[in-house]
Amino acid sequence: MSSFVKEIASSTLDVILPRTCPGCSVKLLPTEKILCVDCLNDLTPAHESNITEEFTKHFEETKLITGLFSMFLFEKGEAIQKLLFSIKYERRFSSAFYMGELLGEALLQYRAEWEYDLILPVPLHKVRLIERGFNQANYIAKGISSIVGVKSSKDILYRKRYTDTQTKKDKEERKKNVQDAFKIKSAIEIENKNILLVDDVITTGSTINAAAGVLKLHGASSVFAASIALA
Numbered sequence: 001m002s003s004f005v006k007e008i009a010s011s012t013l014d015v016i017l018p019r020t021c022p023g024c025s026v027k028l029l030p031t032e033k034i035l036c037v038d039c040l041n042d043l044t045p046a047h048e049s050n051i052t053e054e055f056t057k058h059f060e061e062t063k064l065i066t067g068l069f070s071m072f073l074f075e076k077g078e079a080i081q082k083l084l085f086s087i088k089y090e091r092r093f094s095s096a097f098y099m100g101e102l103l104g105e106a107l108l109q110y111r112a113e114w115e116y117d118l119i120l121p122v123p124l125h126k127v128r129l130i131e132r133g134f135n136q137a138n139y140i141a142k143g144i145s146s147i148v149g150v151k152s153s154k155d156i157l158y159r160k161r162y163t164d165t166q167t168k169k170d171k172e173e174r175k176k177n178v179q180d181a182f183k184i185k186s187a188i189e190i191e192n193k194n195i196l197l198v199d200d201v202i203t204t205g206s207t208i209n210a211a212a213g214v215l216k217l218h219g220a221s222s223v224f225a226a227s228i229a230l231a
């Protein structure tokens with residue numbers, strides 16, 4: 001089944017089967033898009049101070065990204081983790097897209113000064129993509145694109161090495177793991193461009209730094225980074 005057909009099938013199922021809240025498993029009301037109202041209210045917003053702290057910690061020294069934005073703080077065991085997990089592993093395409101729309105609106109509101117010509121999702125390796133069926137970051141990027149009116153593309157930046165799952169690695173191991181992990185398919189599309197890199201969660205920043213490094217090496221003028229959550 002092509003990914004397009006899978007996508008249609010999945011969104012049709014969303015309509016036929018009763019939708020449940022990934023945060024607490026209650027049945028969602030028609031007005032509740034992805035989380036129930038209670039879980040939605042439980043999400044902890046990422047304040048500017050959180051974002052600045054994260055930027056200082058992981059991005060100031062490398063100077064590879066110009067700006068950072070994130071909507072929520074990632075909390076283990078909480079609704080945000082369950083939501084991102086359900087997006088990733090239960091293939092909730094429409095939730096990923098919707099979170100992207102929210103992120104797009106937040107970017108217009110809180111990062112109106114950012115000027116970018118292209119939105120790129122942090123890619124998954126081909127093997128991982130086949131395993132999982134879709135790249136959640138791509139749907140988040142599409143959601144942002146639909147709001148801010150800037151093109152997104154999943155075909156420019158790709159992962160050349162298969163990297164093991166990051167969750168059980170420490171910071172140094174993660175860094176090594178992602179170094180040299182990215183490649184550019186056609187440099188001409190990013191030359192002198194300002195790029196918005198998008199991922200679901202930004203944890204140590206090593207993935208974003210590695211991807212931004214490759215983009216800049218191939219002529220990108222500046223790179224901004226945005227995510228649903230900050231870990």
Ligand SMILES: [Zn+2]
Nearest residue numbers: 021024036039
């Ligand atoms: Zn809930």
